Amino acid sequence: MSPTLEQRVAARLRADLGVSLTSFERLPGGHSGLTFRAETSGESYVVKAVPEGSKPIGRHDMLRQARIMQVLAHTPVPVPSIAVVDSDEPAWFAMELVVGESLEPVLDDPAVAADLAAARMRRAAQLLPALHAVDPADISVPALTPAEELARWARTLGAVPPELVAGGDRLLALLQRRIPEPMTPGLVHGDYRLGNIISAGPEPVALIDWEIWSMGDPRVELGWFHVFADGSNFPEVGREVPGLPSAAELLDIYCAGGPTLAEQTWFDALGRLKMAAIMGHNLRRHREGRHHDPDQEKLPATITRLIETGTALLAA
Numbered sequence: 001m002s003p004t005l006e007q008r009v010a011a012r013l014r015a016d017l018g019v020s021l022t023s024f025e026r027l028p029g030g031h032s033g034l035t036f037r038a039e040t041s042g043e044s045y046v047v048k049a050v051p052e053g054s055k056p057i058g059r060h061d062m063l064r065q066a067r068i069m070q071v072l073a074h075t076p077v078p079v080p081s082i083a084v085v086d087s088d089e090p091a092w093f094a095m096e097l098v099v100g101e102s103l104e105p106v107l108d109d110p111a112v113a114a115d116l117a118a119a120r121m122r123r124a125a126q127l128l129p130a131l132h133a134v135d136p137a138d139i140s141v142p143a144l145t146p147a148e149e150l151a152r153w154a155r156t157l158g159a160v161p162p163e164l165v166a167g168g169d170r171l172l173a174l175l176q177r178r179i180p181e182p183m184t185p186g187l188v189h190g191d192y193r194l195g196n197i198i199s200a201g202p203e204p205v206a207l208i209d210w211e212i213w214s215m216g217d218p219r220v221e222l223g224w225f226h227v228f229a230d231g232s233n234f235p236e237v238g239r240e241v242p243g244l245p246s247a248a249e250l251l252d253i254y255c256a257g258g259p260t261l262a263e264q265t266w267f268d269a270l271g272r273l274k275m276a277a278i279m280g281h282n283l284r285r286h287r288e289g290r291h292h293d294p295d296q297e298k299l300p301a302t303i304t305r306l307i308e309t310g311t312a313l314l315a316a
Helices: 005-017 062-072 114-132 146-158 168-177 218-227 247-256 264-287 294-315
Strands: 021-026 034-040 044-049 082-086 092-096 186-188 197-200 203-207 214-216
Touching: 005 021, 005 034, 005 044, 005 082, 005 092, 044 062, 062 082, 062 092, 114 186, 114 197, 114 203, 114 218, 114 247, 146 168, 146 218, 146 264, 168 264, 168 294, 186 218, 214 218, 218 247, 218 264, 247 264, 264 294
Parallel strands: none
Antiparallel strands: 021 034, 034 044, 044 092, 082 092, 186 214, 197 203
16 A cells, blocks of 8 residues: 555655654645644644645646755745655655745735735735846746737636626737737746745745746736735625735836836736636536535625726727
């Protein structure tokens, strides 16, 4: 009989780090493999593993996640340190448990105090140029151009019943009308926002959840980050937080520590299209019974708002 994941983790922690596993508990949430908290006779760790029977591709590619975090360990970008990597199938890795908060001020509970949320958002904008400037050394991955990025999300939007994303076709047409020229690609996280940054007070201490990192146009990442700077984008599912920096201020902060970004408004509209397409897809899955979640019924107002504000950015 093959050893269980817990047995494998216990054996490697003992062999590699000289510590004994004292508890091994599944952490809730997440859509990218299995996540556990491992307590030992020494440190505490987070273990991420490929689910039994799943292929180690895409979000389930644990070795790819561990590899980029190992690269980033030698850069100004804070990430949890990798303690153990086990490439035997199903693969897993253990990383340090970083103490702090990873809360999205406009979405998550408990609510973050407005001044603290604003400080964290500004610090995240300061950190982002450092991420985009990282040379991933011998890790070679293709980079999507803005045109390719838009085509990808057009397919996602097209898979959602039109009535769930009303107006999405017009926003897509506006985006297709004038696609910016690509700039030099950088290392992008793919879901850069405060909900994926562990903070201690206002300071970012670990950027987590590296499932969809890639090389890409930095403006795509900043456009996604900007979506979460305005709680009015999320009626019925979020909250407005007074004093959060505007997209314009966040762009100024970014450009002070990195290259000048042209045509960012287009990418801000793209970020809204992406979020509307994702939410439309989730709502469709719920209504078709593929993933029952009554909270998805709160999404229509947000989807409408995202499409309307994205359209307004380009129609002005």
